[in-house]
Amino acid sequence: MHIEVRDLVKTFGDVAAVNKASFQIQNGHLVGLLGPSGGGKTSILRMLAGLEQPTAGEIYFDGKLVNPIPVQDRGIGFVFQHYALFKHMTVFENVAYGLKVKKQKRQAINERVYELLQLIGLEGTENKYPHQLSGGQRQRVAFARALAPKPRLLLLDEPFAAIDAKVRKELRLWLRNLINQFGTTTIFVTHDQDEAMEVADDLIIVQKGRVEQQGAPWDIYNHPASAFVASFIGESNKLKAPVALQGFPELSAYRAGGEWQEGTQVFIRPEAIELRATHHPQTAEAGEPGKITHVHFRGDAWYVEVELAGGMTLFTYQPLHQEALQAGDSVSVFIQQLFVFAPSDIRILENRSRKGQRRLYVYPTTEKRSGSK
Amino acid sequence: MLADRTAEGSLHLAHMPVVSGCQESFLFCRPPLNYVWRDRKLKVMPTVTPYQIAVRSLLIGYLLVLVVMPIAAVYAEGFSLGWTPFWEALTAVIAWKAILLTVKLSVVTTVIQAVIGTMSAFVLVRCRFWGRRLFNSLVDLPFALPTAVSGLMLLTLLGPQSLLGSWLQAFGISLLFNQTAIVIGMVFITFPFVIRTVQPLIEQFDLAEEQASYTLGASKVYTFCKVLLPAVVPGIIAGGLLTFSRALAEFGALSLISGNLPGKTQVASVFIYGEIENFNTQGAAAVSIVLLTLSFLVLWAVQALQKRRGIVT
Numbered sequence: 086m087h088i089e090v091r092d093l094v095k096t097f098g099d100v101a102a103v104n105k106a107s108f109q110i111q112n113g114h115l116v117g118l119l120g121p122s123g124g125g126k127t128s129i130l131r132m133l134a135g136l137e138q139p140t141a142g143e144i145y146f147d148g149k150l151v152n153p154i155p156v157q158d159r160g161i162g163f164v165f166q167h168y169a170l171f172k173h174m175t176v177f178e179n180v181a182y183g184l185k186v187k188k189q190k191r192q193a194i195n196e197r198v199y200e201l202l203q204l205i206g207l208e209g210t211e212n213k214y215p216h217q218l219s220g221g222q223r224q225r226v227a228f229a230r231a232l233a234p235k236p237r238l239l240l241l242d243e244p245f246a247a248i249d250a251k252v253r254k255e256l257r258l259w260l261r262n263l264i265n266q267f268g269t270t271t272i273f274v275t276h277d278q279d280e281a282m283e284v285a286d287d288l289i290i291v292q293k294g295r296v297e298q299q300g301a302p303w304d305i306y307n308h309p310a311s312a313f314v315a316s317f318i319g320e321s322n323k324l325k326a327p328v329a330l331q332g333f334p335e336l337s338a339y340r341a342g343g344e345w346q347e348g349t350q351v352f353i354r355p356e357a358i359e360l361r362a363t364h365h366p367q368t369a370e371a372g373e374p375g376k377i378t379h380v381h382f383r384g385d386a387w388y389v390e391v392e393l394a395g396g397m398t399l400f401t402y403q404p405l406h407q408e409a410l411q412a413g414d415s416v417s418v419f420i421q422q423l424f425v426f427a428p429s430d431i432r433i434l435e436n437r438s439r440k441g442q443r444r445l446y447v448y449p450t451t452e453k454r455s456g457s458k
Numbered sequence: 459m460l461a462d463r464t465a466e467g468s469l470h471l472a473h474m475p476v477v478s479g480c481q482e483s484f485l486f487c488r489p490p491l492n493y494v495w496r497d498r499k500l501k502v503m504p505t506v507t508p509y510q511i512a513v514r515s516l517l518i519g520y521l522l523v524l525v526v527m528p529i530a531a532v533y534a535e536g537f538s539l540g541w542t543p544f545w546e547a548l549t550a551v552i553a554w555k556a557i558l559l560t561v562k563l564s565v566v567t568t569v570i571q572a573v574i575g576t577m578s579a580f581v582l583v584r585c586r587f588w589g590r591r592l593f594n595s596l597v598d599l600p601f602a603l604p605t606a607v608s609g610l611m612l613l614t615l616l617g618p619q620s621l622l623g624s625w626l627q628a629f630g631i632s633l634l635f636n637q638t639a640i641v642i643g644m645v646f647i648t649f650p651f652v653i654r655t656v657q658p659l660i661e662q663f664d665l666a667e668e669q670a671s672y673t674l675g676a677s678k679v680y681t682f683c684k685v686l687l688p689a690v691v692p693g694i695i696a697g698g699l700l701t702f703s704r705a706l707a708e709f710g711a712l713s714l715i716s717g718n719l720p721g722k723t724q725v726a727s728v729f730i731y732g733e734i735e736n737f738n739t740q741g742a743a744a745v746s747i748v749l750l751t752l753s754f755l756v757l758w759a760v761q762a763l764q765k766r767r768g769i770v771t
Binding site: 134136155156157158161162163165166167169170171172173182183186187230231234 | 664666667669670671672673674675676677680684685688689
């Protein structure tokens with residue numbers, strides 16, 4: 086189902102939970118609404134479901150205005166954060182509920198319920214009650230219940246929030262496969278960016294009731310549209326004060342004395358920082374001199390903090406197969422890329438001193454990668 | 459607690475599963491378990507200290523004197539002349555009519571309370587209106603008042619001199635000294651029971667369950683019947699049974715407003731009072747035994763129900 090939201094507003098008293106949010110979602114897409122807690126994601130989801138009425142703005146399903154249509158008739162499936170299974174009903178009765186409401190034939194209901202139970206891998210539990218199931222199992226029953234009446238839009242409110250970390254990872258992949266199999270347009274709310282990146286085709290970044298950016302996870306990570314997105318998605322070093330960095334002559338344009346110009350923010354991703362011990366043969370053309378101040382082991386990499394000559398501290402990750410660094414080592418710090426968010430423009434600056442050389446990564450836009458997903 | 463685990467040779471191990479038997483019933487609990495080293499092995503020893511024995515004996519004695527003995531006395535009195543007089547006392551027209559009337563009107567009261575009490579509980583929990591808290595505290599008042607006061611209140615409210623009473627009389631309706639009056643009295647006295655047992659169940663009810671039902675296409679009525687009502691039914695039944703046993707037992711208010719026409723509007727409790735006034739204690743005891751047994755069965759049913767609910771939820 087194609088969904089369009091125009092200038093959606095929801096106020097609770099004086100507080101605007103959602104403030105002129107607009108976006109479109111293509112049919113069959115799996116979209117993550119991502120943002121910090123209290124940013125209005127759940128309010129948007131509940132308004133799409135019809136569980137809450139927008140203060141202003143319009144919602145269109147397939148071009149049709151649905152604002153006046155009650156929740157019962159919107160043809161949606163909703164999975165609640167704490168599952169909200171019917172406690173006094175068995176698993177079977179829970180999954181069959183939406184079908185019974187539609188007054189389907191007993192035979193058809195049985196077939197559909199058993200088909201779904203098989204799909205969620207819970208055959209044999211149909212006579213159990215929700216309190217006899219584990220958290221992950223309840224969550225899967227909640228999915229099955231929402232999917233049973235074949236909704237055209239599936240809405241998930243923090244679907245994995247109440248599940249422990251290990252099961253959560255399994256469930257994410259399972260959910261992704263399940264939704265791809267059905268091809269149902271799906272929107273889920275989360276504040277966990279790993280989860281959003283892993284599951285969603287498309288992300289909508291919501292902050293303070295506004296849509297900050299919409300796009301594929303790849304594009305959002307590599308082309309953040311605002312300083313908020315750059316700092317919220319992935320990790321970043323924020324340059325608090327300007328320093329002369331080799332290879333970035335453009336930076337001087339954003340300076341105003343010893344500070345950045347009003348409203349300018351500069352970020353460096355940790356993976357855009359390369360560290361070389363000073364005795365390394367390739368150091369000649371490299372960047373800033375620096376000193377390692379802190380190292381600790383993270384399992385898949387070393388977390389390294391390095392202090393530049395100007396007194397600025399950056400953090401980065403050093404792959405395990407590279408030479409291990411220790412606190413106190415002198416290194417040269419090579420910065421490959423940085424993001425500049427100024428009121429006038431948003432730029433991604435590449436280090437010029439290594440032009441034409443191997444880049445750490447290339448980032449075509451999603452369109453060019455078509456077929457890879 | 460009764461458990462005294464510092465006896466010689468016993469261990470204090472925080473991680474050990476200390477089985478406390480006192481969760482279900484305070485009086486008839488299993489002795490608490492104690493872990494003791496004996497012959498180089500850790501053993502489970504049930505310990506009952508003299509202190510425990512003393513406290514338990516005291517409590518059981520208290521129960522015996524205050525509850526069990528009076529009940530036994532009534533049964534003894536009822537059967538004091540043997541089966542035949544007992545049976546004759548019950549089958550006397552006035553006696554069985556009084557019992558039948560009481561049971562019938564108690565059932566009517568229970569049904570009324572089950573419906574109206576549930577609705578009131580819903581309104582009290584779900585609706586926000588001016589005076590809600592005042593109304594909420596007023597619910598318990600009929601139960602707290604002396605029942606004679608309740609009777610007097612109804613008497614003055616519905617009597618022919620009052621505004622309401624005279625207005626009703628103009629339509630030929632009388633709400634005093636008939637079966638309707640008895641039901642009104644019973645409903646008044648038993649007002650809080652269903653409300654107070656249903657209220658917490660509605661408060662605990664997860665609103666998301668209700669909304670989940672809507673998102674699955676169910677109407678408000680369907681959701682109420684299939685999702686909300688089943689969640690509060692245990693409360694309705696428990697409150698209804700309490701209502702029933704309380705209505706059976708009511709004396710003070712009913713003696714004022716029922717009219718006490720033997721065989722017509724005389725309830726069992728008032729009948730018992732009359733028999734005692736006439737020095738027929740055996741007849742009074744016979745009817746008492748019927749009421750007592752009914753009340754006991756009802757309370758037992760409430761207990762059983764709550765126990766079952768504890769397992770299910």
